[in-house]
Amino acid sequence: MIKIAVVLFILIAGVSIWKLTDTAKSKTYVKEKSISNPDSTKSNGENMSDKIIKTDEEWKKELTPEQYHILREKGTERAFTGKYWDSHELGTYICAACSTELFESDTKFESGCGWPSYFEPIDSSRIIYKDDNSFGMKRTEVMCAICGGHLGHVFDDGPPPTGLRYCINSGSMKFIPKEK
Ligand SMILES: [Zn+2]
Numbered sequence: 185m186i187k188i189a190v191v192l193f194i195l196i197a198g199v200s201i202w203k204l205t206d207t208a209k210s211k212t213y214v215k216e217k218s219i220s221n222p223d224s225t226k227s228n229g230e231n232m233s234d235k236i237i238k239t240d241e242e243w244k245k246e247l248t249p250e251q252y253h254i255l256r257e258k259g260t261e262r263a264f265t266g267k268y269w270d271s272h273e274l275g276t277y278i279c280a281a282c283s284t285e286l287f288e289s290d291t292k293f294e295s296g297c298g299w300p301s302y303f304e305p306i307d308s309s310r311i312i313y314k315d316d317n318s319f320g321m322k323r324t325e326v327m328c329a330i331c332g333g334h335l336g337h338v339f340d341d342g343p344p345p346t347g348l349r350y351c352i353n354s355g356s357m358k359f360i361p362k363e364k
Pocket residue numbers: 279280281282283284328329330331332333
């Protein structure tokens with residue numbers, strides 16, 4: 185009788201331990217899966233593979249000296265001197281380096297700052313945001329997400345609906361007029 189009880193006990197204990205380790209295993213598996221998933225979409229996602237990477241020499245050949253200075257050397261055109269600060273035409277503003285569509289004319293507004301200003305980009309995934317503490321100022325730099333070209337800065341003193349002001353160098357963009 186005691187022997188049977190001991191055997192039964194060992195059996196039950198064995199099964200429950202086996203079950204415990206099994207659930208523990210499946211839990212870690214789920215955990216690993218949920219962690220690795222976002223990473224794999226990041227590294228294999230469209231955004232990464234669509235990036236355009238060129239050498240400085242290649243960019244120098246393709247861009248005008250002004251475009252190169254702004255896009256690749258993070259330069260800034262003087263206020264009220266660019267092509268687009270006072271433009272009111274309907275159309276799309278694209279990256280001068282890689283032609284990614286960045287801003288629509290219907291999000292452009294009169295900021296009075298001397299650079300073309302928009303309250304939102306066509307798609308925020310086409311913009312890279314980076315803290316910029318140069319010149320003793322706390323600003324947020326905006327770059328083209330596809331080619332990494334410097335575009336300008338974004339400030340939080342814009343109009344509704346976003347309250348943002350994308351202050352962009354004309355020289356970093358080209359304008360495609362809307363077909364009539
Ligand atoms: Zn670009």
